[in-house]
Amino acid sequence: MSDTAKRSRTGRTGPEVGRRTVLKAGAAAAGAVAAGPLAVVSRRARAADRLRVLTWPGYEEKAVAEEFEDTHGVRLEFKVYIGGEQMLRSFNRAPRGTYDTVLVDAEYVRRLAAMDAIEPYSPGEIPELANYHPRFRTMRQVRAAGGLVWGTATRFGFYAISYNADRMSRAASGDWNSLFLPELAGRIGVLDWYLPNMGIASLAVHPGKQNPYDLSDEQLGAVRAWLLRLRPQVGMLGASSRPIVQAMIDGDIVAAMVGDLDIDLKLAGYPNFEATIPKQGGIRWQEVATVCKQSRNKDLALEWIRYVSQAHVQAKLGFAKAFKARGPNLKVADHWTAEQNRLMGYDPDPENRGRMRVEALIDRSVARDLPVRQEAKAWIDIFNEFRAG
Structure with a gap:
């Protein structure tokens, strides 16, 4: 870009990829969606507790989810959807309290808030926001009353x-x-x-x-x-x-x-x-992590949001099998190779000293x-x- x-x-970067690999992106996620309204993808069969996540594809992949499960001793259960309207249908068909957190397109946050489906929290709960590009710290779509936010950005394109x-x-x-x-x-x-x-x-x-x-x-x-x-x-x-x-x-x-x-x-x-x-x-599309208001695991949901706000997690998410994306945490550049940084624009901007090319792209988009x-x-x-x- x-x-x-x-x-x-x-130029060409990373490991050799088959020329039709790109056409298979998201196939596993599509299969999860097709499995039915109650279908979930679980990373671990046995755990002391669970966190249920309604999400776009990518977060359920082992490389992204496993560390959180191991750190917190919990099982992540994912319901994968494609598109904001499908997200709303999936959420509304399930009893309130079914999901603990929703990974959602930023423009649909207000829809969830209007349904009394999500709960705001202080941005101070997310220390990694200090490493975010400024556009993602104060997104208009997630602003709530009293200086609170409805969610935290996790990836964009x-x-x-x-x-x-x-x-x-x-x-x-x-x-x-x-x-x-x-x-x-x-x-x-x-x-x-x-x-x-x-x-x-x-x-x-x-x-x-x-x-x-x-x-x-x-x-x-x-x-x-x-x-x-x-x-x-x-x-x-x-x-x-x-x-x-x-x-x-x-x-x-x-x-x-x-x-x-x-x-x-x-x-x-x-x-x-x-x-x-x-x-x-x-x-610019943007995904946001939210806390469901009727969740019985709000503290754990907030831990999940802190987790996906970290640069090393967003670096894995950026190269998920489902599709490629950029991370709002600019420290992702510390976790990618030089070739990956060039591909995604997290390399020096020759026209703006001290900045990365991706920062100019963010500034040029709405x-x-x-x-x-x-x-x-x-x-x-x-x-x-x-x-x-």
């Missing part, structure tokens, strides 16, 4: 332009409006979800907007017009990033409105892919959110119109 001023020079550098220039990748270039007709890949794409469109027509999800009806109309104009350029709407990645490997898709695809592609042996946050800005002034349906209707072409 690079900003418009600097293209990443990262970007929505930007991922592209084949043999067929698209770095200069072109620095502007969202380059997606309208004639040579890209039918060659654009888009993730089939309204939130990131409408946030991107909002930034494209309202550059630098602090919250691209806080729009007047007139501003939302401009977003709709931009998306509908883009539709003829789109050759694929992917239910996940995996089919888009395969289409990029096959040469059918040249650029995608999905950041960070270059990470998996390079790990899979394709060094000619890059990603850029355009000059108008990019969207957090994904839910619509502020309109009901979600109004936004979904626009995206469905875009999908229909």
Whole structure:
């Protein structure tokens, strides 16, 4: 991932990875989801106590979970979900008190808080916040009354332009409006979800907007017009990033409105892919660890949050089998190899002395959110119109 001023020079890194390995990312997690509403993944069969976790994929992997179980003498039980709406369905179908902690997209924290499902705590309970990038210490999505927070960030990534550098220039990748270039007709890949794409469109027509999800009806109309104009350029709407990645490997898709695809592609042996946050800005997804209000293990849940806030844990989580991600704790760089740091952007920024490249990327991006002034349906209707072409 690079900003418009600097293209990443990262080459192929890490151990040899099969060229189709990237297409299998998340398969185990998908299987866990398919197993049913009560399916859990347990790391240890016998323990004195247990902590039940509702989570995105990755946290249940042995490399991430085992140390916590060994340290606290407990069993972690995971219910894995894919997507915020599925998280809400899973939570609501289970009796209150079923889950002790939820790992959730930051924009859904307020939904859980409105349901009286989570409990705020003092940020002073999380010492590792001192090592976080400032944007993750004061996230608007997790602020509660009285200086408390609803949750702590655990990992993040970007929505930007991922592209084949043999067929698209770095200069072109620095502007969202380059997606309208004639040579890209039918060659654009888009993730089939309204939130990131409408946030991107909002930034494209309202550059630098602090919250691209806080729009007047007139501003939302401009977003709709931009998306509908883009539709003829789109050759694929992917239910996940995996089919888009395969289409990029096959040469059918040249650029995608999905950041960070270059990470998996390079790990899979394709060094000619890059990603850029355009000059108008990019969207940043963020996961947050929360404490469930009806949990009978709140102290242990808070210990789990302290655990996943640590740099060495986020370093493992960043290279989980499910998918790759960055850590808000900037000390993760101390636990990755030089090659991993270059790949993820935790290496020195040649244009900002004393900073890492990832810090500039964070500053150039804004957090994904839910619509502020309109009901979600109004936004979904626009995206469905875009999908229909």
